[in-house]
Each structure stands twice: as C-alpha cells, then as structure tokens.
Amino acid sequence: MSYSWPEGKRAAFVFSVDVDIESPMLWRMRGQEIRGFGELEQRRYGERVGLKRLLALQAELGIKASYYVPGYEAEQYDWILPTLQGQGHEVGLHGYYHELVNQLSPAENAEVLDKSIAVFEKQLGVTPKGYRSPAWELTQELPEQLKERGVVYDSSLMGYDHPYTVNGLTEIPVQWLLDDAIYFKFSGGGLDKWYPPSPYMVLESWLEEWEAIYETGGLFMLTVHPWVSGKGQRIRMLRRLVEEVQGRSDVWLATAQELAEHHQGSANSFEVSLTPPDTRF
Amino acid sequence: MSYSWPEGKRAAFVFSVDVDIESPMLWRMRGQEIRGFGELEQRRYGERVGLKRLLALQAELGIKASYYVPGYEAEQYDWILPTLQGQGHEVGLHGYYHELVNQLSPAENAEVLDKSIAVFEKQLGVTPKGYRSPAWELTQELPEQLKERGVVYDSSLMGYDHPYTVNGLTEIPVQWLLDDAIYFKFSGGGLDKWYPPSPYMVLESWLEEWEAIYETGGLFMLTVHPWVSGKGQRIRMLRRLVEEVQGRSDVWLATAQELAEHHQGSANSFEVSLTPPDTRF
C-alpha cells in the first residue's frame, strides 16, 4: 500500500528550516544567569548571516521552503516573519521559547500556542496553518489544541515516510537522519557529544536516503537550522542535494502546507491515534 | 581447530531480526508516565512499515530469516507471529517486555519465559525452539531454564565466531559489530550518543568482516531491527550485503535453528561453562 501523490509525481521533497536562534538556549538556561557569550554569539550568527544565506540559496534554486519560527525569535528579530512571507515561503509555529511540550502541562502548552499565534497574527495578519514542535515531541492533547486554533497540520513525528493522520490532524513527518543539527551542531564546554563529520559523508548518506525515498514513493523532509547550516560548507552541500533532487521531473518540491492540503484532499488514509501504552507493570 | 559446517559449505550466514517495537522503551519507562509520542511513533514505524519492508526484501532475495519477538509485541500486534511463520521464517523468544535478564532474579526470568512461551503457543500452536535475550545478556541459570522449557538454543553471546555449547545448551553467537542499532538507532533528547554514519561506511565494514569470516570458516550473524533498518537507505544496504554473500556457492545461508540442529548432530564440540569469576578481592 503506497502513498498517492499528485498526478505525475512519485515522491516529495520539502526544504524545512527551524529558525531557532537563542530560544533553545534560553529555555535550557531559564532562571539562571548567562555570563558567557560564546554560545550566544554562535547562535546569533544564525540571524545575522545564516538565515540570509539560506534565503539566498533558496532564491537561487527557485524553491519555496517551510520555516518554523519560535515566537521569541519572531519578536526579537521582527524582520524575520515579514521577510519570509514576502519571499513566498511558508511560516509556521515552533513554540515560544522552544519549550519541550512533554515537560509542560496541557494548560501550559495551550498558553504557549496562544502566545505564539498572537505574534504571527500581529506581524503577518494571518494565523499560521502549520506547527512543528520543538525537539520533535508531541503530547496526546496537542492535535486537538492545534485544530481548535486553526492549525491544519503538525510536522514533528516519524510514524511513516509520507503524510498521515494523527488524532484527526494531518502529520507531515520528519526524520532524524535528515536533520542537520544531529551532525553539525557543535558548541564547546561538553555541550555536544561528537565532532562534525565531513559534509561529504552527510551528503552521501542523504543522497542514498533520497534514492530509497524516491524508489518507495515517500517524502524527504530536510530540516536545517540557520546557525548550523547557514555556514559555508553546508550551503554548498545543500545546493548539491537540491540540484540532485530537482534533476527528476516526477518529484514534487513543495512546502509542508501544500503537502497537508494534498493529504486532506486525497484518498490517502494512514490514520493513527496517540494512545499511551500502559507502563504500570 | 576449525568449525565443521555441512558438506560443501565453508561458512554460514544468518539474517536475524529482533522485533523490538515499543517494548524496550516500556521497560525503560516502567512505572513512569509517557507524555511525549516522539520516540513511540518512531518505534511504531517498525511495525507499520519497517517489518513489512524487511519481509519483502527477504522474499525478493529468497532467504529465510530468524525473527525474535518480545511477547508484548506479539500480543499487541497479533498479525506478526502468524505472518512470520506463514512466510517460512523462524520465530524465537526475545523476552516479554525486553527485560534485561541480569537485572531480574532467576524466578522472575522463569516467569518471563513462561509468559512469553504462552503467547507463542497460543498464536502458533508450537513452542519456540530458539531464544535470544534482550540486549544480549545471559545469566548462569538461563541455559537450564531454557532447556526445561524445550528451547534448544540461545543466540546472545560472543564467545566464538561459530556455534558452541554453553552449560549444555547450543549457542549461536551474535556480534555487536554486525548489529544495525549500534550504528543507526537515533532518538533525540540525548538518548543516543552519536549520529548515524553513512550506510556505505557500515557496508564497507560488514563486507570486510564477511571476507574475514568466510576466510576463517565462521558465522556471520546479521542482526537488524524493523524500526532501524526497515528504513530506506538501510534496505538498500542489506540487499547489497546479502547479494554479495549469495554470490558464493559454498556459503550456508540458513536460520539459527538450522545451525543449532547441525551443531547438535555434528562432531563439533567447543563447550564452555558460565562460571562467574570471583570479584571479592
């Protein structure tokens, strides 16, 4: 049983960007004083340089991306949301302080959603349609909470290689393998656990995954971060990857929101429900 | 002193699958509430997609595999055992909740065995002949406990490169090097310790190991997991590996149970006893 894509397409490719600048660090350090600026300056590079390079690359390649922006970053750097929208990219929610949703109560998660949506409405005049949870977690309540607020899809889970439906909400799945941060994010002081590999190793792995996804008719959900992949060698690697993908006419390069709309209007089912397993034994 | 394989064969290859879906996570989180569905959905992919892809690959390659299924997964997803048996694969025990046997008392291990065997007997009408312990541990009591229940071999230890005998029970050894999870399993939140390498690196390492095992007349015990290797690039890598192995006519591609039967009927000895060393010093 394979997934049905729009007429003439056999696989899909989404270029997504999680615009985490300072917020994950602030969340980690909440209530503590930050005395060192090493990691902060490294992260702020993402706003100063990295994000602009990603936008330039996408313009050069003629590709529309899906950007997920924490409310805090959108307020702090208020050129971001209007610029992304102005260049035709999709913008979606990504927490306020990049909070881990499974560490918050349902009421707290609702509050974070409301606060973040208010930023988007104020800056863009529209309610975002897409949601990607920080660190790719989801609670049982979130699908309902998202639907109540007009959000039409989530993009945080890995239960299939193509769109599916989770507690009645469309899911545009992600994949750790295709996230830049697990390879390239490196901060000192023991924060990170390994050295960055050569970008050729990652490109080799991603192209091999792309062959497999193309073959099986799935979705290649690329996820990058401005402070990680907005740097030199990675921009070059991303160019090569996208050019390879664009070389095949039966690939659907689209935003996550376009995929969600297709999913909702198609005969594809793939429904699952988020039921917690019994751990009392 | 080298191991004697059936007439005309100089080395053996077993394709084994440890069907861990949710159980290792439930065991790790027992007594705690699971509020996030990130890892769970990633694991459930193993049942929804990965296991089916592995079965399709094995059918394509004409190979019979040895599947080890925790009792919990077999009950939760009751299509699994009958389907595996129906397609001619071997099915063996793998704990109930993927419990670590060296953390349980002998009585608790006996209880887990009885509970798991009951699931197999109910769903398949037969008692399994093979056992692979979760996380590849074994206690001193287990060989006897397994024999008492009609199990004829264990496949969890690494004391030789070919079948041997442990406390009177046949052992079909495994090897960390040839396990997919140590390379490719990746969950977020700091659970995992490294990024997945390119599948070409792993294939290179496995093919080199295969050359050495072929040369020395040993057993290549491949072990994969549906949620890890049931994904795109790894299916392609496994196809290449098996095709290489199948290219030599003097290789015995068989199930672990077939190897155990050969061992028991052969003149091979290689007996060891599990005696605990003295750590009071």
Add this chain to the structure above:
Amino acid sequence: MSYSWPEGKRAAFVFSVDVDIESPMLWRMRGQEIRGFGELEQRRYGERVGLKRLLALQAELGIKASYYVPGYEAEQYDWILPTLQGQGHEVGLHGYYHELVNQLSPAENAEVLDKSIAVFEKQLGVTPKGYRSPAWELTQELPEQLKERGVVYDSSLMGYDHPYTVNGLTEIPVQWLLDDAIYFKFSGGGLDKWYPPSPYMVLESWLEEWEAIYETGGLFMLTVHPWVSGKGQRIRMLRRLVEEVQGRSDVWLATAQELAEHHQGSANSFEVSLTPPDTRF
C-alpha cells in the same frame, strides 16, 4: 553586504596556535592531587616536541602565525615567548591557568589579565595587543577590561565569518569546525568522548569549508594546539591545507593582529553589543 579586505584580497587565512600545555589540566584539577602522569606527559609533549614542529612547519611555509600563550606556560617554559617573538610570530594572551572566564567574577578576570600581562611585559618588554579567551568564552565586562589594558582585539567569538566589533572591541572570530582539538584531542580514562578520525576526513572538511569561505570572502581562522597537532599525521595535514591556501594569490595570509589593524582602519562596521538575554520567565 560583504566584508572589505585590503586591496586585491578576497578572503583571509590566519594560522593560530593556542599554546595550552598543562594549564587546562591544572585548572580542571585545581585543589586536587595529581597522582597519574599519563595525561601530563601527553601534554608535555606539546612543549618538548609539538611546538617545535609547528614552528618548523611555519618556517618551511614562510607563514607568520598568531600564538596565544597562558601565563602559566610562559613562566614555566620561559623559552617560549622570546622564541615566538624572535621568529616573527604574534604572541597574545590566553589566561593564566586557562581559566574559564564565565566562571570567574569580573574582579577575578581582571586579576588574571594583570597577572598574565605582567609575564609578557617581563619576558618581552611589550604589552600584548591580542587576547584569546580560554575555551572561547567571553563575559560582558571583558571587552572594556581588555581595552583598559591596551589590548586591541579579542579572538574568541563566532558571531560573523569575518572581523567585527563587540562592545567597541575588534573581534577576530574563531570557529569550532576549524579547531584541531574537537577532532584529535584524546586522553584515556573516559576524558574524551570519541576516537580521532582519519586526518583525511578533517582535511576534506576543512578544504570544503575553505572553498566556501573563499567564495563568500570570509576568514578561515585555523586553531591548533602543540600537543594535539604537533604530532605526525597532523603536521602533514596542515602542510597540505596551507599549501592549498597559498595557491591563490588573492588570499591574505596574515596574523590576527594584522587583521585587527585592518579592521580598525577600514570602513567595515559590523558592530554588535554583548547584551544578556532575559532568562527570568
């Protein structure tokens, strides 16, 4: 908006050396007895052999480097500062005991600066113009404290790919990717977290980064340590890297101090201020 280099140059390359011998270990072990000499001897190799090999390599390549020397090492091994100066290299500050500045109070950081500067003045007769903080951290007070003492630039942050200005002080940025220690530093006893990769992997990654930096007109700030890169295979790798860089006539190979002087005399702005984010939420 791109960075303006001196006439005829489109990118810059600095070969920097952080001369940490024992001091980071002493800082880590302060107040404790050191009974084992394994790590100490490994580090002392840096002074006995590694530093001399780096100097020989730079002489062979005809390149002037920027050396940052902790006060403790300068006092302990008093041939170092005069020799570096005598061979035309730049020497700058690097803490006294390689102290982490964000773990010290402003008064303690001032004391460390004074104590270190005194060593330089005594041994060289001049006040150093450059500062690189141990472990690449910086507090909000340090730029002012450095300026008060006649230091004209810092080289510890990652906010841009080229020189910029931080709280009124010139910043010559570094980059984790281009640091030898994150790849090659390896001490036993669980101190380090991964095995050293092949130097070919690192060279491949660095050359790819070099292409990107050359293309975008940035700064390639190489950082090495005598006890890490003063060993065999890495000297060979560094030779290949620098020869590649020297192959292009429009690259400015210079010291960090020369870059700082250019920055101060140019129309480049790129000013940022170190303001701590609010973490009370």
Add this chain to the structure above:
Amino acid sequence: MSYSWPEGKRAAFVFSVDVDIESPMLWRMRGQEIRGFGELEQRRYGERVGLKRLLALQAELGIKASYYVPGYEAEQYDWILPTLQGQGHEVGLHGYYHELVNQLSPAENAEVLDKSIAVFEKQLGVTPKGYRSPAWELTQELPEQLKERGVVYDSSLMGYDHPYTVNGLTEIPVQWLLDDAIYFKFSGGGLDKWYPPSPYMVLESWLEEWEAIYETGGLFMLTVHPWVSGKGQRIRMLRRLVEEVQGRSDVWLATAQELAEHHQGSANSFEVSLTPPDTRF
C-alpha cells in the same frame, strides 16, 4: 635533535599486545556480583580465539611481539605465558587485576608488582624486564619501584615519539592513536561511547601516522588486544599494516625490550622527571 637508531635504521616499529581478558572487568566490578555473561563471554573470546589468531599472524609475518599480561590472566590461563615465551615473543608485566595505578597507594602498587612478578617467575623461571601499566598511567613512585625489582623499562607514557628516560627508567612510549581499543572495543549496555569505524578508516589513519613517524625517525608503537583485534576484519587490517612497514628495509621491527636495550646502550638522552605540578591555587 633527532633520535639515533641502530646503524642503518631510521625508524622503529613495535607490535605490542595487551593481554587483557577478564581482568579489567573484574577490577571495575570488584566487590559486586556479576550476573550477566554478555561482556564476559565477549572478553573470553580473546583467550579462546583472538590470542591464537594474533600468534598465527605474527608467525606468518615473521615478527616478534611484546606481550603484556596481567597476573590474573596468566594464572587463570596458564598456557599463555609459556606459549608466548616458547614462540620467541617478549612477555612483560601489566598489573595483576589491571589495577589503575593512580588509584592505588605506593604500598599497594608495590604489592601488585610483587604478586605479578611471582606469577611470571613461577611459570617462566625468569623475572620480566618490561612493564606496561594498565590504562597507561604512571605514578611518581613507580619508576623506582620497577627498578628495584629488576624491571628495565616502562611502556606507558607519551612524552616523546621515541624512547626516553623517566626518573632514571627507560620509557618506550605508547600513543592513543595507535591503540585498537579506542576505535573497536564495543560492549553494550552503554559501556562504550561510539560505534566501531570501518577498519579502512583506521588503516588510513595509521598508515598516515606511519608515514609521519618514518619521516621524523620515531617509533610506531602499535597496541592491540586479543578480544578486540583478534577478530576477523582487524587481523586483515593488521596484516596490511605490517606488510607496508616491512616493505622498507631501513625500519627496525623489534620488541620493546630490544628498544630499551638499545636506548640504554646509546648516546640518546631525552631525560625527564615526573614532578607533580602545584595545583594549590
């Protein structure tokens, strides 16, 4: 100032083997019960298979190696010492239970030495001339303690790339980069921190290091462990490495003891003293 090797030789190569079977695990688990046999069986492979393969490889290559054997292993597996000696290899001390010497008092270290030497004297009739400390640590007292017992060299430190003298005792240095365990040792249960790389990566790194050591006239001290490198792909890799080294006639392939004798009879100095740095600040 370069090291002087015997007439006609410009670099040296030692094939050393640390025969750790169970002892490091017993030391780690001392006072605790071992209920699981997973790691034990993996280690015992070293005695059952790995050690024999290393001996066969060395015989095939016509090379004499330096073996360091913990007293516990020598007593437990009493074929080891006589066999090694019988095949012309050097045998040296390596602790009794693979104790970490910097965690023992001087009196305890003396007791371990006496107990280990007694095993060697009983089984071989001679006092060993060489010592390699477990985990490559050394205390300030050990050189004197070793000399008092007739031991003429230590092989545990990394202060030079060639023999030197430490507190009056000859030192034949080791190097983490050239140790098999940091790459290939892998036990489950979170004990190890990374996956084994392809042996081709390690061979590439070692051959590059070999070029550098050959060029600079140093010592390539290879160190392997029977349970780690006595397995398939690594035996093949070691064969390639040694054949490469043997291809040059001006390389001295010798035992560590032969190197120590050369050092003592030569004009080479390179004396250092193990003085603990002051950590009260």
